[in-house]
Amino acid sequence: MATQVTLPRLGQGMEVGTIVRWLKAEGDEVGRDDLLYELDTEKVTQEVEAGVAGVLLKILVSEGQEVPVGQPIAVIGEAGEEVPEPSGDGAGAAAAAAEPEAKDEGLEQSAEAPAPAPAQDDERREGEEAAEEAAAAEPEPEEAPVEARAEPVPEAAPAQAATQEDQARVKASPLARRIAKERDIDLRRVSGTGPEGRIVAEDVERAAAAPAWEAKPVPLETAGETVKMTSIRRTIARRLTEAWQAPHFAISMTADMRRSMELRERLVAQTEEGAPKPTYSDILTKLCAVALLRHPDLNAHYEGDQVRRFQTANVGFAVAVPNGLVVPVIPSSELKSIPELAVARVELVEKVRAGKLEPSDLEGGTFTISNLGMYGVDRFFAVLNPPQVAILAVAAIQDAVVAEDGVPVVRPRMEMTLSCDHRGVDGATASEFLGTLRTFLEEPGLAL
Numbered sequence: 001m002a003t004q005v006t007l008p009r010l011g012q013g014m015e016v017g018t019i020v021r022w023l024k025a026e027g028d029e030v031g032r033d034d035l036l037y038e039l040d041t042e043k044v045t046q047e048v049e050a051g052v053a054g055v056l057l058k059i060l061v062s063e064g065q066e067v068p069v070g071q072p073i074a075v076i077g078e079a080g081e082e083v084p085e086p087s088g089d090g091a092g093a094a095a096a097a098a099e100p101e102a103k104d105e106g107l108e109q110s111a112e113a114p115a116p117a118p119a120q121d122d123e124r125r126e127g128e129e130a131a132e133e134a135a136a137a138e139p140e141p142e143e144a145p146v147e148a149r150a151e152p153v154p155e156a157a158p159a160q161a162a163t164q165e166d167q168a169r170v171k172a173s174p175l176a177r178r179i180a181k182e183r184d185i186d187l188r189r190v191s192g193t194g195p196e197g198r199i200v201a202e203d204v205e206r207a208a209a210a211p212a213w214e215a216k217p218v219p220l221e222t223a224g225e226t227v228k229m230t231s232i233r234r235t236i237a238r239r240l241t242e243a244w245q246a247p248h249f250a251i252s253m254t255a256d257m258r259r260s261m262e263l264r265e266r267l268v269a270q271t272e273e274g275a276p277k278p279t280y281s282d283i284l285t286k287l288c289a290v291a292l293l294r295h296p297d298l299n300a301h302y303e304g305d306q307v308r309r310f311q312t313a314n315v316g317f318a319v320a321v322p323n324g325l326v327v328p329v330i331p332s333s334e335l336k337s338i339p340e341l342a343v344a345r346v347e348l349v350e351k352v353r354a355g356k357l358e359p360s361d362l363e364g365g366t367f368t369i370s371n372l373g374m375y376g377v378d379r380f381f382a383v384l385n386p387p388q389v390a391i392l393a394v395a396a397i398q399d400a401v402v403a404e405d406g407v408p409v410v411r412p413r414m415e416m417t418l419s420c421d422h423r424g425v426d427g428a429t430a431s432e433f434l435g436t437l438r439t440f441l442e443e444p445g446l447a448l
Helices: 093-104 119-137 156-169 174-182 201-209 231-244 258-270 280-294 338-354 427-442
Strands: 003-006 016-022 035-040 045-049 054-059 066-068 072-077 248-256 300-303 306-309 315-317 319-321 324-326 367-371 390-404 407-421
Touching: 035 072, 174 201, 231 324, 248 258, 248 427, 258 280, 258 407, 258 427, 280 315, 280 338, 280 367, 280 390, 280 427, 319 338, 390 427, 407 427
Parallel strands: 315 367, 367 390
Antiparallel strands: 003 072, 016 035, 016 066, 035 045, 054 072, 248 407, 300 306, 319 324, 390 407
């Protein structure tokens, strides 16, 4: 009997995914553990196993298409077997956008919402349905008396009709259209953050809260390039918007790095051939983990009406990827030596570059380090990584003239900036943590 392959939920919070590439073609033999397709989620891109053996009878979702969790994407069965109709009334991309939005807004889907169309015709039908819905919303004019018909038609009427037609062409969810109509918002001036630039209810709410502005047409000869946002870029935009809602504050301290530099030189000298060489990031990870256990208020998540403190330091580090960044996590960093942390870091970075990160590599972080020292950055402010309450921004090690016993001397100095969520951390607590970390960097032996 033919089996429908549905899109799996590969991580906490995953609602949709994009089929990047099919690794099997229709008619191919497929084993249960064979890799069937590449899936791009909000966090990672990974290869997914078929989960059932047989012949790939039908591919229901084309490459590059975003679909919701649970939607059928392929059919596997015996050779020559008849392919059944997809279950779920042919839920396509329209349902993918409508269902998460209804969940986010805490609302049940309205009976006014149009029925979802098949995936391959979704975008075309969505525009037609939206136009029909807009046209149906306008009441039919009653038969006017002759005298009324003789009155001239206002000049604004054609413009208004054109505006409604343009709005109908804009890709937007039914809920977003209803809110826009209620608040008299022109959807053509709203930037969509949904799949393929689709406007969702949150976009309309944000536009309603923003100050009024007048759009100015850009001459064609000066118009720039439009670049479609990737899944990871959309995730970064969403999470940073969420993070910026938290009341941030930041404090900075500068550490004398002489002893840490000596420690790294010794560790590198003792590293066996072929093994990863420890870096300043590895030293920072170790020292931060130890300091976090001494200051548990920083090793925590803000969760609405409570703050959850953790007994182990799962330290994440920001890694740049094309069009964004990811934050892989080293669990229980306080229990690992600096050489062990170097091995763990290299393994995770190689996974990032190969696109082989798994959701488990990105989950469970309790604190994040963002190091831009290799770019020569003097100082910077890092945005929180929710629900974590703190993130450390690390700048470059630079020679600076300082006074020692009234005598000017040159010392290698490194500036650190700690960003905190004031709902879970106070300034004094954050200062104590940063002071402990500075002490450890200036004398690493004190972290033992």
